[in-house]
Amino acid sequence: MNIAVCVKQVPSSNEVRMDPVTKTMIRDGKQAVMNPYDRFAVELALQMKDRLGGRIVVFSMGIPAASRILKEALSCGANEAVLLSDRAFAGADTLATSYALHLGIRKVEERSGRFDVILCGRMAIDGDTAQIGPELAEHLGVVPITDVAELLEAETDRLVCVRTADGERQEVAATYPVLLTVHKDINQPRLPHIEGVLWAETAPLQVWSAQEVGADLSRCGLTGSPTQVVRTQVPEREQACQMWQGGAAELASRLHGLLKGEE
Amino acid sequence: MPGLKIDTSLCIGCGLCVSACPQGALEMEQGVAVEKEGCILCSICVQTCPVGAICIEKEEVLHEKVQAHGIWVVAQLLPSGSVHPVTLELIGQACQLAEDCRGELAVLLAGAQDLQAQSELLIHAGAPKVFRCQSPSYLQGLETPYCDWISSMIAQHQPEMVLVGATDWGRALAPRVAARVRTGLTADCTVLQVDPETKLLLQTRPAFGGNLMATIICPHHRPQMATVRPGIFPLPELLSNRVGEVVECNPPLGVFDQVQLLSRQHAVAGRTLADAEVLLVAGRGIGSQKNLKLLQELAEALGADWGVSRPLVDAGWADYRYQVGQTGSTVAPRVLISFGVSGAIQHLAGMGRSECIVAVNQDATAPIFSVAHYGIVADCIDIIKEWLNQCKGTK
Numbered sequence: 001m002n003i004a005v006c007v008k009q010v011p012s013s014n015e016v017r018m019d020p021v022t023k024t025m026i027r028d029g030k031q032a033v034m035n036p037y038d039r040f041a042v043e044l045a046l047q048m049k050d051r052l053g054g055r056i057v058v059f060s061m062g063i064p065a066a067s068r069i070l071k072e073a074l075s076c077g078a079n080e081a082v083l084l085s086d087r088a089f090a091g092a093d094t095l096a097t098s099y100a101l102h103l104g105i106r107k108v109e110e111r112s113g114r115f116d117v118i119l120c121g122r123m124a125i126d127g128d129t130a131q132i133g134p135e136l137a138e139h140l141g142v143v144p145i146t147d148v149a150e151l152l153e154a155e156t157d158r159l160v161c162v163r164t165a166d167g168e169r170q171e172v173a174a175t176y177p178v179l180l181t182v183h184k185d186i187n188q189p190r191l192p193h194i195e196g197v198l199w200a201e202t203a204p205l206q207v208w209s210a211q212e213v214g215a216d217l218s219r220c221g222l223t224g225s226p227t228q229v230v231r232t233q234v235p236e237r238e239q240a241c242q243m244w245q246g247g248a249a250e251l252a253s254r255l256h257g258l259l260k261g262e263e
Numbered sequence: 264m265p266g267l268k269i270d271t272s273l274c275i276g277c278g279l280c281v282s283a284c285p286q287g288a289l290e291m292e293q294g295v296a297v298e299k300e301g302c303i304l305c306s307i308c309v310q311t312c313p314v315g316a317i318c319i320e321k322e323e324v325l326h327e328k329v330q331a332h333g334i335w336v337v338a339q340l341l342p343s344g345s346v347h348p349v350t351l352e353l354i355g356q357a358c359q360l361a362e363d364c365r366g367e368l369a370v371l372l373a374g375a376q377d378l379q380a381q382s383e384l385l386i387h388a389g390a391p392k393v394f395r396c397q398s399p400s401y402l403q404g405l406e407t408p409y410c411d412w413i414s415s416m417i418a419q420h421q422p423e424m425v426l427v428g429a430t431d432w433g434r435a436l437a438p439r440v441a442a443r444v445r446t447g448l449t450a451d452c453t454v455l456q457v458d459p460e461t462k463l464l465l466q467t468r469p470a471f472g473g474n475l476m477a478t479i480i481c482p483h484h485r486p487q488m489a490t491v492r493p494g495i496f497p498l499p500e501l502l503s504n505r506v507g508e509v510v511e512c513n514p515p516l517g518v519f520d521q522v523q524l525l526s527r528q529h530a531v532a533g534r535t536l537a538d539a540e541v542l543l544v545a546g547r548g549i550g551s552q553k554n555l556k557l558l559q560e561l562a563e564a565l566g567a568d569w570g571v572s573r574p575l576v577d578a579g580w581a582d583y584r585y586q587v588g589q590t591g592s593t594v595a596p597r598v599l600i601s602f603g604v605s606g607a608i609q610h611l612a613g614m615g616r617s618e619c620i621v622a623v624n625q626d627a628t629a630p631i632f633s634v635a636h637y638g639i640v641a642d643c644i645d646i647i648k649e650w651l652n653q654c655k656g657t658k
Contacts, residue, residue: 011285032286036590063286063301087264091304091319094450095442125589125609126285128470129450131438138442143407143522146435164530165431168342171525172405178522184590185583222265222304223322226447226484232310232470232477241622241638251639252650255621258637259541259565259598 001054001156003045004105004115006136007038007073009066010126034069037121040182043189045119046077048154055079057108057115061089061100067205075192075200082108088210091222094131100220101132102139103213116176117159122147122183133181144179145172149186265321267302271295273316280308280317326483331423334361335486337413337436338372338385339428342404342527346381348498349428353491354388355499356455357426360464363457366423369394371416373409375402386507388499393507398514403524406436411515414443422486424464426455429490437490447481448488453495454478464489536585536592539568541599544587544614546572546631548603548624548643552580557647558602564654570594572610588613602643606631 009032034042045056058073060066061084070081084104092100109115118140123130130146137144150162152171161180163170192200210220218224244251276294288301289308296308296317309317334357339347354370361368369392370385372378382393394416400408417425417440425440427433429451441448454467454476463480464487470477481487536542543562549555555575562569570587571580587594589609599617603624604610611634614620622635623643632638639646 063303065301087266090302091265091306093447094438095445095447098442129438130434131441131448131450134435134438135442138439144435144439145522147431160525165435167530168527169530170527172522173525174522218324222319223324226445226481227449227479228482229306229310230465230478230480232307232475234475239636241632241635243638243640248641248645248649249653251641252646252653255600255646255650256653258619258621259567 004118008035035124039189041119071200074203075196081205086210093225093227096224098135118179137179142177149183283311329485331485333367334424335422337427349493352496356496387501396512410439425486446484539596541567542596544601546604
């Protein structure tokens, strides 16, 4: 089995707060982590490899520091990692990002054969678009199955999975190549083991520029992004928070009253 | 190559951009902001800067002026064959947009069955034109044949805008179409307007879990595509005297057997936090696993559900299924009372739709108070213990 997994570096969930006065985002620590949904995609790849053998290549597009999350995937059992990193990729929307990722995948495929399965997290928690998976599939010319909640069967030429979409549970079978985007509750991601962490330090991690993957610069980064953010604003609050004063006993009974519909 | 440009003569050294930068790519040096490594041109600093000192320099790219006409709505059919309500909501909204940009509205309707009744409904909702495509390829409801047809229709007719409901189906279909016709797509919009001057579609969507609204445009590529969240726009009035044109279209030619639907059924999930009517949520401020037990006791006494914020799951105090937040459960109870939850943005994203939110926290500046309707600045343990005592006393 040849498996590709795409991962994204996102701001750590606990560090992002809105400043109530300036209405801007405060990000203490600047810690970045692997997008939580992508961890489930990595785990699914590892489980498929455990069962069927084969090879996992992890891809990301991002700043050089994003190699940290690729090493994390390597330390869990992925075989190779590719980071697409170039100033030319900066400012990419989903179309330009999926274009860059597809070039990285293509380049590996030229060297070591077609990927049977390409896995992505359902969405990234900082963008919430859920568009990279289907757009990447389109660039690669493979069919995507989104919102996969369970893998029922995986064989060397086909798989059967459960997709939960619009309140339905669909059992879907697909032959390869196929791209899956996975839900958060599909598995329990494993933690890296110590040998893995040591191995990851010297494991094959390649950093490719736009030129090295043969990118058309007019389709990369900000230049290649059809969409532009023109404005961001903090949504208006309908009403301010009403503060309750008093002793614990008084407050507790007031809370109780609220539940009974008294406020 | 595009790059960030900071005008140091305008910079007032307030540092807002430094704290806003998600990449940590900005620093203060000698009283002004400077760019360090790691900028991904996300433009958050540009939006944050109060004096307009930061901009992103773009390369001048010549875009061919595309001749595009009309607003399209992609219809979604439910498994029963009836029209998904979001399609009608979109028609209602698109009528307004069509007026604002003087375009013609049309609906794309595809299905395996006879589509006469559905076509009439779309017309009664306000669509003057329906492109209709009937084919057994659509029997399974999988996206590929829809993607083929819609993409080829776009190539043929060059519409100005294409709107798709942001259901799971729409959010799987729209990006494939957008990538195929190489245009921009904005996900999950909640506000759509036409800019009176440029006639561009202003697509506004919640970002960072609804704590920020981002307005996005697609200036040079056509069509301008958006998925639109269901339940945002009102259903249009259905008028049976409205008339419209139905254009029969040829079905897509491909063979769509690489992916097969084996079965489909209504998901019968067990009771989850999403069903909670009254929900008590504990955050880091609860302090100990022992105190969490008190909260669980209180929930039981009140007949309420309980949940936790992510740090408590990470600490192993509670199972993942009790996690409230963007990566846990999204909840919408009648009343949510949070104890010792500071309110990280991802947590707020998962509970923001609750009808009434009460926050108990010792830190009066905690972000949770910015979404709460009622706030109590106090030690949450005291309140829990007292409330629990009162519950026991009344038994």
